[in-house]
Amino acid sequence: MIPRQGLALSALVLLSACAPSAGIPPEAEAVRKRFGSHTVELAASEGYVRDEFCLDATSFGQSADQGAMGFHATNDTLLRGPIDLNQPQALMFDAHGRVLGVEYEVMVDAVSEAPRLFGQTFARLPAHPGVQHEHYALHLWFVENSTGALADFNPAISCPAGSTPPHGDGGGGH
Template sequence: MNLKRSLTLILAAGLVLSGSRVMVRAQGDDETPLPDETTQLIHEVRETTAVYHNLDAGLDAGYGKFLDCFQHGADMGMGQHYVNGDLAGDDVLDPLQPEALVYEPLDDGTMVLVAFEYLVFADTWDPDDEGREPPSLYGQDFVLKTTIPETPPVWTLHIWLWTHNPEGLFADYNPLVACPADQPIVDMAMAGS
């Protein structure tokens, strides 16, 4: 692991684990403190899901590789997703059971856990059905994605628990995460998302 990544991980872990009221960019330019209950929930999620730093634990839990490494143009990364089909196929959103684990694939083949993605398919979570609002977790509304290859419309929310994201804790893409240049990628800038 390089020095920049090590320092970023230490800083991110220290901020989340400190338990203090932290100023965080959730998404976009708004920098607001997370409510105490959200900070506590994030701490619980980190403790409960730390086992997934080991990709084999994720595979054993039913997560499987989804497409190739995602990025948005040359400067914004997301990573390689591993999705649990059973969790993705229902309309239950549980912070302790993310539908997708997101890893940054390094040049040496190492997979580094960087984020989780929560998702629910639009046909199982219709906001027009009985006045239902878009799904939300951590006080953040999900975003409807309609241009993910080989995927029907889906509501999504990322949380960058395991690496710093200067774009925000809940942003879709992270300029500090990259897909190896010599491996296949899914460039969402080309897909329109």
């Protein structure tokens, strides 16, 4: 039997781990409701393919304390746009298959300028592990992120040992 205080603490830890990001833009709430409980299998049935590697900040040559993005499941048919609030190009999963958030992404050569969503201009990113093309991207975290709901990385997320791409490798496939 768990003591009453231990039970309350366990519930608090579980709730905080699963709590939605406090900074999620109000217009994104429907996206979180639609995709927030997706499984990898459900995502696959909707055309999303999970990359083999987990992406963390070191995958991009950045400091490990920035955290990670997790495993991406990307729908390649959406990568040429248009950007649609309700149809993100990728979902981000943790190692247990829980959705962490979504990524809006479009190839640079498919648009005349950087897209905007939630009042933010997408970042222009070079090819990197998991993405073989230059692209614009914006992440939306459903889980709490101390660096913001639209930050690239989440310091609370990490990749399991051996799951990140070898340095200098283009990585998996979106």
